[in-house]
Amino acid sequence: MTEAFVAPSRAAAPPSGTFVPATRFAVPGRIAVNGRQASEWQTATLTEIRRETPLASTFRFAARAWAGHLPGQHLMLRLTADDGYTAQRHYSIASAPDDDGHIELTLDHVDGGEVSGWFHTTAEPGDEVEVRGPLSGFFAWPGDRPALLIGAGSGVVPLMSMVRHHRARGLDVPLRLVVSARAPEELIYARELGAETTRVFTRSAPLGVPVGRLGAAHLAPLLAEEPEGGWEAYVCGSNGFAEHASRLLVEAGQPVDRIRIERFG
Amino acid sequence: MNVTRGFTGRPRVADPGLPPGQYDAGDDWPVLSAEVTPDLAPADWTFRVDGLVRAPRTWDWEEAHTLPESAYEGDIHCVTSWSKFGVRFGGVCLDAFLAAVRPEAAATHAVAYSHTGYTTSLPLADLTGGRAWIAWEYDGEPLAAEHGGPARLLVPHLYFWKSAKWIAGLRLLDHDEPGFWEQNGYHARGNPWEEQRYSGD
Known part of the structure; x- marks a missing residue:
C-alpha cells in the first residue's frame, strides 16, 4: 500500500494557494490512501472463526491480494445473494499489518443485521466474501506518535x-x-x-x-x-x-x- | 458474480429511491463526524461566501434569517451505505446567498468549510439551481449540534459528507481543491446514483 505519510499539520506549510480555513480544528489525514486499492473488490476466504464474547466473534480471512493496511483503517465488505442482491458494510480491521496475507475482523452479532447475521449464523471456514480497501487514512496510526x-x-x-x-x-x-x-x-x-x-x-x-x-x-x-x-x-x-x-x-x-x-x- | 454461500439478505423491496449499494436506515440517523462536536451558539455562528465573487459577504444568524425561507423534503444518502427517506430540513436556499455575492464567471468549484475546520469540495454546479441549502431546522425543530447545528450545508443529491456540518463558509474557486475526506481517498463529486464513493470509483 502507499505509505506516503502526510506531515503533521503543525510542521507542514500548505502548498501556496491552498485554502486553509481560519479555524482551530483541522485534523489532517495520517496517510495517503491508494485510490485503486480502495476501488477494486477482491476475494477473501474465511479461514477461522474465534468466539470472543457471547455477542462477538473474530473472523480470520486469507486475502492473497491484500496490499496491507495501517492500524485503525477499515475496509468495505460485500456479500452477494444468488439473485445478484448485495449488501455491503464498513468494518474496522482488527489485525496488525504484519499478519501477511491475512486480515481479521471482529463483528458483533447485530440484532436483525443482514451481514453480521450471516457471519454469526451461516459462515464457515472456506466461505468466500469480497472486500475492498484499506479505506480512509484519518483514523490510521502509523506507530509514530504517542x-x-x-x-x-x-x-x-x-x-x-x-x-x-x-x-x-x-x-x-x-x-x-x-x-x-x-x-x-x-x-x-x-x-x-x-x-x-x-x-x-x-x-x-x-x-x-x-x-x-x-x-x-x-x-x-x-x-x-x-x-x-x-x-x-x-x-x-x-x-x-x-x-x-x-x-x-x-x-x-x-x-x-x-x-x-x-x-x- | 461471486455468490456468497447461504446469503439471502433482506426481503427485496423494489425501491426506486434507493441508490445502488444503499440500505434504508429507517428511523436511525447515524452520526459520523470525525471531530469533536463544537459548542457553537447561534449568536456565534456566521456564514461567509468569498473567493471568486464580486461582493464577498458574511452573514450572522439574524441576517441569514432575513433571507427567504426554503425547505427540503426528500432523502439523504451516506457513503457508509445508509439512506434515510422522507427527511425535512428548513433553512435558506444557497442560491439566495450566491445571488448576493455574485459569483464571477470563472468560478467552477467551491470549498465548503466548517467552524471546526472540516472542509469538503464541490463543483459549483452542485450548489446552485435550488439543490443546496443552509439548513438550521430538522423536522420543524432546531438542528441538533451532533447533526451540524446551529446550521449545516445541505446538498442532498450527493453523499452526505458533502453536506458540511457547522457550516462557516464557502470559498469559490476556478479549480477543484480536495477537502477533508476527498484528501482521505473519497470521491471528488460523490454522486450516490453512480456510486462514487472512493476516488477510483
Whole structure:
C-alpha cells in the first residue's frame, strides 16, 4: 500500500494557494490512501472463526491480494445473494499489518443485521466474501506518535489493531488503551489486554472493581503522563460514547485537533 | 458474480429511491463526524461566501434569517451505505446567498468549510439551481449540534459528507481543491446514483 505519510499539520506549510480555513480544528489525514486499492473488490476466504464474547466473534480471512493496511483503517465488505442482491458494510480491521496475507475482523452479532447475521449464523471456514480497501487514512496510526486509545464495546476493534502493531513491532512510543464494556464477559480481547489497558465496566465488574461510566478520573492519570509531543487521541464507539469521551478529553485539556473520532453507523 | 454461500439478505423491496449499494436506515440517523462536536451558539455562528465573487459577504444568524425561507423534503444518502427517506430540513436556499455575492464567471468549484475546520469540495454546479441549502431546522425543530447545528450545508443529491456540518463558509474557486475526506481517498463529486464513493470509483 502507499505509505506516503502526510506531515503533521503543525510542521507542514500548505502548498501556496491552498485554502486553509481560519479555524482551530483541522485534523489532517495520517496517510495517503491508494485510490485503486480502495476501488477494486477482491476475494477473501474465511479461514477461522474465534468466539470472543457471547455477542462477538473474530473472523480470520486469507486475502492473497491484500496490499496491507495501517492500524485503525477499515475496509468495505460485500456479500452477494444468488439473485445478484448485495449488501455491503464498513468494518474496522482488527489485525496488525504484519499478519501477511491475512486480515481479521471482529463483528458483533447485530440484532436483525443482514451481514453480521450471516457471519454469526451461516459462515464457515472456506466461505468466500469480497472486500475492498484499506479505506480512509484519518483514523490510521502509523506507530509514530504517542497514542491514547479510548473505545467502548466493539469500538475496541480498530484500537486493538494499534495495540497489536505496537507489540509486534516492539515500539517504544507510549501507547495507552482505555476500554469500556458493560460486563467482564462482554469485554472483547479480554485475555490479550495488558498493563497498557484501563478497564471500565458500566453494568457489572469483577470483585473489587467499581461499576460506572468512563469518567475524568480514568483519563486524568493518563493525560498527566504528558508524553513528548503530546497524545494523539483515538476515540471509537457509539455516537453517545464518542460524544461523552471526546467531551471528557477536551475538558481535561486535550487539544481538539489531536482527537480523532470514529463513530459507528 | 461471486455468490456468497447461504446469503439471502433482506426481503427485496423494489425501491426506486434507493441508490445502488444503499440500505434504508429507517428511523436511525447515524452520526459520523470525525471531530469533536463544537459548542457553537447561534449568536456565534456566521456564514461567509468569498473567493471568486464580486461582493464577498458574511452573514450572522439574524441576517441569514432575513433571507427567504426554503425547505427540503426528500432523502439523504451516506457513503457508509445508509439512506434515510422522507427527511425535512428548513433553512435558506444557497442560491439566495450566491445571488448576493455574485459569483464571477470563472468560478467552477467551491470549498465548503466548517467552524471546526472540516472542509469538503464541490463543483459549483452542485450548489446552485435550488439543490443546496443552509439548513438550521430538522423536522420543524432546531438542528441538533451532533447533526451540524446551529446550521449545516445541505446538498442532498450527493453523499452526505458533502453536506458540511457547522457550516462557516464557502470559498469559490476556478479549480477543484480536495477537502477533508476527498484528501482521505473519497470521491471528488460523490454522486450516490453512480456510486462514487472512493476516488477510483
